[in-house]
Amino acid sequence: GNSVTQMEGPVTLSEEAFLTINCTYTATGYPSLFWYVQYPGEGLQLLLKATKADDKGSNKGFEATYRKETTSFHLEKGSVQVSDSAVYFCALLGAGSYQLTFGKGTKLSVIP
Amino acid sequence: DVKVTQSSRYLVKRTGEKVFLECVQDMDHENMFWYRQDPGLGLRLIYFSYDVKMKEKGDIPEGYSVSREKKERFSLILESASTNQTSMYLCASSLSFRETQYFGPGTRLLVL
Numbered sequence: 001g002n003s004v005t006q007m008e009g010p011v012t013l014s015e016e017a018f019l020t021i022n023c024t025y026t027a028t029g030y031p032s033l034f035w036y037v038q039y040p041g042e043g044l045q046l047l048l049k050a051t052k053a054d055d056k057g058s059n060k061g062f063e064a065t066y067r068k069e070t071t072s073f074h075l076e077k078g079s080v081q082v083s084d085s086a087v088y089f090c091a092l093l094g095a096g097s098y099q100l101t102f103g104k105g106t107k108l109s110v111i112p
Numbered sequence: 113d114v115k116v117t118q119s120s121r122y123l124v125k126r127t128g129e130k131v132f133l134e135c136v137q138d139m140d141h142e143n144m145f146w147y148r149q150d151p152g153l154g155l156r157l158i159y160f161s162y163d164v165k166m167k168e169k170g171d172i173p174e175g176y177s178v179s180r181e182k183k184e185r186f187s188l189i190l191e192s193a194s195t196n197q198t199s200m201y202l203c204a205s206s207l208s209f210r211e212t213q214y215f216g217p218g219t220r221l222l223v224l
Contacts, residue, residue: 036215043202
């Protein structure tokens with residue numbers, strides 16, 4: 001079956017530091033890949049997505065590239081802000097599937 | 113923008129009560145989903161619906177039922193609430209199965 005593995009948190013960074021949250025997946029065929037963000041007390045918001053190999057999703061300074069050869073979709077941001085403190089979820093939608101498969105989430109805390 | 117709303121942000125119920133969680137989307141989406149989110153377990157799919165009156169079980173349907181009488185509304189029902197159903201419940205909708213799922217703000221349910 002499909003699965004998503006993302007780095008365990010929590011991750012604590014200083015403001016303006018570089019962020020990488022690793023995500024790797026197992027799936028048959030060509031899944032679509034997503035990053036969702038959950039701010040404290042809120043639901044999930046779509047951050048970015050990529051639907052085919054070598055696509056780069058980007059939004060609000062965050063980027064992730066769909067790497068089929070390494071089955072990865074790592075999230076990066078060059079300079080984090082306190083307002084980026086949240087839980088980040090990597091997810092995949094399998095080819096021909098209705099069901100999103102989520103990683104367990106990575107909590108990011110950014111300190112001034 | 114897609115808007116998914118959930119009837120309550122916080123809910124406290126007693127063991128054995130019948131509980132209704134309501135979800136409404138305003139974008140004429142075909143598909144609607146109910147997830148629960150628990151620490152360390154991530155998001156797990158309870159039920160989904162791909163059309164009015166149509167529903168399918170997800171990974172953890174036991175103890176839950178759903179109703180979709182109108183396209184925009186998807187209800188999750190706990191027939192007899194139990195303490196192990198204390199959780200965060202998230203509703204989502206998508207235009208079709210291959211499209212992005214958009215989430216509501218969540219309902220945090222406490223069963224005493």
